[in-house]
Amino acid sequence: MSSRVDRIYFCRICGNEVKFTKDGGGKLVCCDEEMRIKKEGFDGEE
Numbered sequence: 001m002s003s004r005v006d007r008i009y010f011c012r013i014c015g016n017e018v019k020f021t022k023d024g025g026g027k028l029v030c031c032d033e034e035m036r037i038k039k040e041g042f043d044g045e046e
């Protein structure tokens with residue numbers, strides 16, 4: 001079985017979303033801000 005990780009990152013500045021299916025190092029950066037993980041079912045404010 002594979003253990004692929006599906007995560008969606010989003011940019012709080014421009015709203016860009018990136019689907020990231022690899023589990024590895026590195027952080028995604030957009031608009032000079034670290035992209036946040038968009039959790040499934042999480043659609044509210046902190």
Ligand SMILES: [Zn+2]
Nearest residue numbers: 011014030031
């Ligand atoms: Zn951005």
